Amino acid sequence: MEKGNDGIAGGFNRNSAPSQLRITDIRFAKIAGAPMDCIMIKILTNSELEGYGEIRDWSSETYGLMLKSRLIGENPCNIDKIFRRIKQFGGHSRQGGGVSGIELALWDLAGKAYGVPVYQMLGGKFRDKVRVYSDTDCEGKPDGKKMGEALKKRMGLGFTFLKMDWGVEQLLGEKGALCAPLGYIDELKQYQEYMNDSAPENRDKYKRAYDVINIAHPFTQLQITEKGLDILEDYLATVRSVIGYDIPLAVDHCGHIGVTECIKLAKRAEKYNLAWLEDILPWQMTEAYKTLSCSSAVPLCTGEDIYLKENFRPILESSALSVIHPDILTSGGILETKKIGDMAQDHGAAMAIHMAETPIACLAAAHTAVATENFLALEFHSVDIPWWKDLVKTGMDPIIKDGFIEVSDAPGLGIEALNDEVIREHIHPSSDGIWVSTDEWNHEWSHDRLWS
CATH class of the missing domain: 3.30.390.10 (Enolase-like, N-terminal domain)
Structure with a gap:
């Protein structure tokens, strides 16, 4: 030779x-x-x-x-x-x-x-493009019309799968919408302030609220009243009236409520054809998820906080989930997430991937996604961050186009270099x-x- x-x-x-x-x-x-x-x-x-x-x-x-x-x-x-x-x-x-x-x-x-490329080392591709779903916020106090219009803008950018928040936080200013031990709702409001003012020097101010939010769902005794359920159903109906029923819509951040409240909420949501209810209960509570899945036709989804494939097994074996939702930066990384997807497929569940990070995690998840047969959609939080894509240098411009990522054939993750100038501009205080x-x-x- x-x-x-x-x-x-x-x-x-x-x-x-x-x-x-x-x-x-x-x-x-x-x-x-x-x-x-x-x-x-x-x-x-x-x-x-x-x-x-x-x-x-x-x-x-x-x-x-x-x-x-x-x-x-x-x-x-x-x-x-x-x-x-x-x-x-x-x-x-x-x-x-x-x-x-x-x-x-x-x-x-x-x-x-x-x-x-990484996907080739995982066994090759099942698809050429990765569907991206857009998590969406709207400015100010949201209402169904404003949220629907925000989601409609995402559709205008080419996104073919949507997600929004829907739950208890929208009811905190509505008298008679929530029932809880006196003082608890005020502490939830304080926690919302903490999320908008989380500078280290101010954390002591919100310590009690932070402690309260760390109480697991079944132990809060927070209940949604019929008035609250009516408000949330109207919100969902209005969103659907704006975006229509042709596009999948998932919801997240329903609130720390026990399984009985989850059942009430899910039943109100059934007619609006949700793609899934996400993390509505702590992922460890397999039996509660099973109870909920048997009580409602709304698909259930969880998994972003689970580490290693063996810890996904109990909830997959329960058949409570329609969608498993690992985050590649918690699950154990690229190969572990691929194994989780394969295990989910064996139990009749699709795999979506949680992702709220930089292009590094995004591209790593995309390589995993093209190499996993039962993959559904990859989350994206940074539509409104213009410098997000500039944190890395790739041959992909843009990284996400018309709601999809076309994974590069470049070696590794396809990142040629990190952009130190942009990183330095956004360095954490x-x-x-x-x-x-x-x-x-x-x-x-x-x-x-x-x-x-």
Whole structure:
């Protein structure tokens, strides 16, 4: 066989001698308002290759920093080996962010090292384009007409699947719409203030409200009255009158209410042909989900806070869900999410993917989506953030076009570089800068083995 100009047989350039690749450093950059606070990861190697990942929105970079000493010197192409070593340090919701974000960066590096897109390493494509569903807010106090018009604008941008919030928060200013232990509703209103004023120096002011919102749904004793149910049904009817019935509409953030209230709410929603009710109960409450699914014809969806595929199994085996909804930055990353989708398919459920982060997580989710047969739609929160797409440099312009992502054939995630100028413009106020040294984490150690 003849050698090409690069000295490799047949002229085939393997880019980086993958077997020689080693992790040398890990750096982070925390940005604000994308629309969430997000933490971007850069893994450096002993070559020119960099791998990009991300820690879940509203999480802490400590979940990633603590893994650094366990990664230095490893070959990033040994993804499964590394994942099995570090997955014990992840957990549900934001605690899964470090392990999951690192896993993304490893896949990015492996794809670049071998010169192939991530989806190809997962087994190839079931589809060429990824359907994106648009989560939508509207300014000021929402009403059905305003929300319907906001959703209609999303349709004008080419989105073919929609989602909005619908539930208790819309009733907080309506006298007689909610019933709860006296004082509880005032604390819910305070929590809404906290969400709009979450500067660290002001957190003590809202501590009681924050404690209250962390009470799980069945234990709040919050009830929706008939007046409240009438208001919410009218809201939904008005939204549908504006957008019509041809397009799927999912709803989220129904409120921390117990299963009896969920049943009442779901029954009111049945005639409006919802795509799903999302996270209406804590994901751990399998029996409550089963009760709800047997009491209403509205499809149910949950999963964004579940870590690792084995923790999806109980609720999938219950047949309570129509749609499973992992977030790739909590679930365990790219391969784990692919496995979750396959397991959901075995139990007759579709897989949508939760995503409220930067283009790094978005493209990682898109590669997973094209490689998973029962994929339905990928969430997108940043329609109204003009600089979102500029955080990374890709050959895709725009990343999302007419409500779809056409996944690139470029190596790895398809990200050529991170745009430090844009990242610096949106750096989080609590940060010292972007990509600052993390050397103090180089030698953190513990006896990690889980058996004697």
